[in-house]
Amino acid sequence: MTRRFGDTELPEDIERMLRRAMRLEWLSIAFLVTAVTTVYLVMGSSQAMQAAWAEDLLSFIPPIAFLVAVRVTRIRPSRRHPYGHHRSVGIGHLASALALLTMGAFLVWDSTTGLLSQDHPPVGLVVVLGHEIWAGWLMVAAMIYTGIPPVLLGRAKMPLARALHDRVLYADADMNKADWMTALGSIVGVLGIGAGVWWADSAAALFISASILRDGVRNLRVASGALMDERAQTYDGQDPHPLQHRIEAVVCEHLWVDRAAVRVRDQGHVFHVEVFVVPARGAEVGVPALAAVREAVTRLDWKVQDVVVTAVEELLDALVEKEHGSAQEHDPSR
């Protein structure tokens, strides 16, 4: 079966990457189930372990959001959804960001009160297979187990997120890659309890919660930017997407075009493009001319899914930013 994003049939290599990303996300979910169970069984009264457990629970959201979004975006556009369902990616992203933010804020508050009220976490013996062992060693072992696989998963997902232009996948990969810090933080907290430093546990919990909160703020900014029809950015929300300039360049190659500017909406995986053309003096503006530009832009990249070309007398101020030179003049020598 060929996968689609709405009306877009995916190129073969992109489709292969999408399949791989889906497999990785299923693998992440399977791993998280074991991790959450393990940590729950050993966490006891260590605040750092409880914060790490909460983070593991939250880690379920991005893989699930990704898998759901891939399914939903395949639905073809209809009269009720004339732009397709790509935006479901963004909504899933926003929801994950809000979950991170809320949980992060709660945990920061919780570990701060733990620190201020000078909670001394008790960690005693457990009996495992007839052996008496200090429960802290079990916690350390659990955190070593839960700390390593996410880093590998995150490294595998990162290039796919870049190629698929998927912000949810990127957010997931980014959180995975940072997961070893959570694990190390918990280990330091537990060893701190063992070394008789009572505040080490709350401090480690505070560190972990702050990192959850920071993830939430960063993701919220990127997700709401995309949903607010911000200019298309790269998958990590750091830079304007290079496709915009490539489109403007291609449009200006047409002879009837004097000046042109584009607006790009990031729909999730794909882009919706509006091209504004100021026609050259005396040039004929007809359906064929408009269609030629549309096809040239569509051919540029699989991500360009929906192109509307219109002719105008003047370009909107908001689209022309002189210092970037993005609204390109047509070169009359061609």
Add this chain to the structure above:
Amino acid sequence: MTRRFGDTELPEDIERMLRRAMRLEWLSIAFLVTAVTTVYLVMGSSQAMQAAWAEDLLSFIPPIAFLVAVRVTRIRPSRRHPYGHHRSVGIGHLASALALLTMGAFLVWDSTTGLLSQDHPPVGLVVVLGHEIWAGWLMVAAMIYTGIPPVLLGRAKMPLARALHDRVLYADADMNKADWMTALGSIVGVLGIGAGVWWADSAAALFISASILRDGVRNLRVASGALMDERAQTYDGQDPHPLQHRIEAVVCEHLWVDRAAVRVRDQGHVFHVEVFVVPARGAEVGVPALAAVREAVTRLDWKVQDVVVTAVEELLDALVEKEHGSAQEHDPSR
């Protein structure tokens, strides 16, 4: 100072309504501060009162989201935000919906466990101004105080939400109007405790939590519909917005238009419109013809903010739905 939504200067009557809506929302916030304080002071161990308090706390979100969104949407479009900032309304709406959903789910779980573990809420005496009085009477008085004003506020906001096409305001008005049910539910719960019916309190709490949860689900559907670029709906998300058909009718009045279809994105307060025109055979498609259609559509309503008109050979399937007859044929007799 004339208020704007992005580039749109508002008509005078709409601007007056916006001012009135902002005053009402400030009033709501002021009232909520007193309500939250009152209920917190008297709620004691009644689960129904605690759920009502949580709902009052959540009621802060829509007014704040509305006031913030009105400020943000006034920012003019820029190169980074070529479509303006209208979508901030939708993001605020989605965030409120998720808050309602989460809190509702938590409270349903909490009151269900309270019911199952057969919690018998203790409500004893309090001493007020030297008089000993059963705390339940205070709770009833507090709920009467917090139950009535929201209904009046909600009734005042509802017509403004309709005229301003503001979904956050609508959601807020709708929740306000239903607030008396929360108050009545709590009163029944407290009187139930007094009458020796221990489960009345948990049951009332369950009823209130379920209504919070239902609000969350309904708002989530409407908010994510708007953010997913669904066809523009009316403010309550029940029907397609009538403006779409009016635009199609206006476009078809132009002589060079054979057939036409429109896509409307609901940006929050305003609409972004794309018009696809199949020109009549032999008609000239030029910048003036496109501009004439654009201006005719823009004049239709203040909500139509951004119009792109393009000429195409064929209309997209997704835009033409025969049974609705929305993609209108040009009447050749005109």
Add this chain to the structure above:
Amino acid sequence: MSVRVRAASSAACVALVGVLSVGLSACAFPYDPEHTLEKVRSDALRVGVSENPPWTAWPDGAPVPGEESEPSGVEIDLLTGFAQTLDADVVWVAGSETDLMAQLDEGELDVVVAGLESTTAWSSHAAITTSYAATRDDAGAEIRHVMATRAGENDFLVALETYLLDQEVAP
């Protein structure tokens, strides 16, 4: 009091609150789901006592089951007085706080006294009364003294609180 009379007075209360909602503590509201106050009146007040002088003490040692022993202390005197206002006998039961709270939760006791303070960890297991006296600890912080009754038996709770608030307790 017959069930019908109770229901009628209950309906009257609800009606009244709609009209006035102030100064109604004289009204028979609230009722006990398990009729504790009624049972105390007709039977006896069953008190769990865990030793904590000067509030509660077993001068002759805590009684093992079957044995008879009389407790003493500030809280014992208060409850003896309370039982007198209800024309009720008192049954004193010895035990640890944990045991007594479990019995209270199951309805085998009506009230537990153990020199409890308002900061007690038992507030999620039992209904804690308003404080009937306050003392100061070594650091000068206020300690407010309370008793524990069975959760949800609000008529009994209000009756006990009304009695306690009327007393002048100087430990």
Add this chain to the structure above:
Amino acid sequence: MSVRVRAASSAACVALVGVLSVGLSACAFPYDPEHTLEKVRSDALRVGVSENPPWTAWPDGAPVPGEESEPSGVEIDLLTGFAQTLDADVVWVAGSETDLMAQLDEGELDVVVAGLESTTAWSSHAAITTSYAATRDDAGAEIRHVMATRAGENDFLVALETYLLDQEVAP
């Protein structure tokens, strides 16, 4: 043991866990933030006792301050044995659960016995040991018996738990 030696052995433990992380309970980890185990060894084991036969009892009545009295019971015997393994004397302090838990939290006691059960409401105020014995209540549900030590004093907690797990307790 000097501070330097402790720090070195602590570092050795951290290194070890990186290599093996199994079977290290023999290692001196964990330590006490307030050095409870050390103080018990050099000074005495301070035990709070709230009466709850057959686990704890004051056969001659609970002592008022200044008076001497010896408690008895299953838990008293256990702690006497534990103190012997540490070559420590025992100081018995009487009080209510609430009082004793407050003293435990402030470090005036090292352990509290009151016939506590694993479902105790005090688990947020004190470190609850693993259960050293199990009985059944009238309904046949299992009751697991525990003691309370000062929260965070994990070396002492582990020492007491190790001792308790070695004992055969049949109440």
